[in-house]
Amino acid sequence: MARYTGAVCRLCRREGTKLFLKGNRCYSEKCSIDRRPYAPGEHGQGRKKVSEYGIQLREKQKARRIYGINEKQFRRYFVEAARQKGVTGENLLRLLERRLDNVIYRLGFVDSRSQARQMVLHGHIRVNGRKVDIPSFLVSADDEIEIKEKSKKIQVFQEAKESPKASVPQWLEVDMDTLTGRVMSMPSSEDLDLPIESHLIVELYSR
Numbered sequence: 165m166a167r168y169t170g171a172v173c174r175l176c177r178r179e180g181t182k183l184f185l186k187g188n189r190c191y192s193e194k195c196s197i198d199r200r201p202y203a204p205g206e207h208g209q210g211r212k213k214v215s216e217y218g219i220q221l222r223e224k225q226k227a228r229r230i231y232g233i234n235e236k237q238f239r240r241y242f243v244e245a246a247r248q249k250g251v252t253g254e255n256l257l258r259l260l261e262r263r264l265d266n267v268i269y270r271l272g273f274v275d276s277r278s279q280a281r282q283m284v285l286h287g288h289i290r291v292n293g294r295k296v297d298i299p300s301f302l303v304s305a306d307d308e309i310e311i312k313e314k315s316k317k318i319q320v321f322q323e324a325k326e327s328p329k330a331s332v333p334q335w336l337e338v339d340m341d342t343l344t345g346r347v348m349s350m351p352s353s354e355d356l357d358l359p360i361e362s363h364l365i366v367e368l369y370s371r
Contacts, residue, residue, distance in 0.1 A: 232265075
């Protein structure tokens, strides 16, 4: 499945909630879902009865779109989560949270996960002193994450230093002055604060 390249605001409207795909715009008056809180398309404002399967599907699509991954990748994460001990739904979200592009976003170095993915792909990120250009790289406890020295002058990172984002999750630690971060621990169930009902995803894949 190819990566979605259309208007991302349509995705938020389709899921009926803010997915925070466009960074600061999502917090402004220009946010599409605030201006048009209904699904896109000619019949977007019509009332439709959603089946149980439809509810489960929408929850899966919402998670995919928040993290910006395709169906094949998402299924692989689910299979891995099912192999691990514990609650499969929580395991799935923990794996997604550990993606390097998500961690860069969570640390506040960029405005969105898509921007984080671009920064990783372009080789601006180092993990434990080594360049990592794979957005799906899974971080581990005690990993040190930093912006490459030459890349710290890039406007995106300079803006991040001048305008600190929302509070960083407890499982991460950040120093915005040096643009470095550290993974203090693996994300706990309390850290999984996204509007995702993971049990619905498990039910969908268990059909």
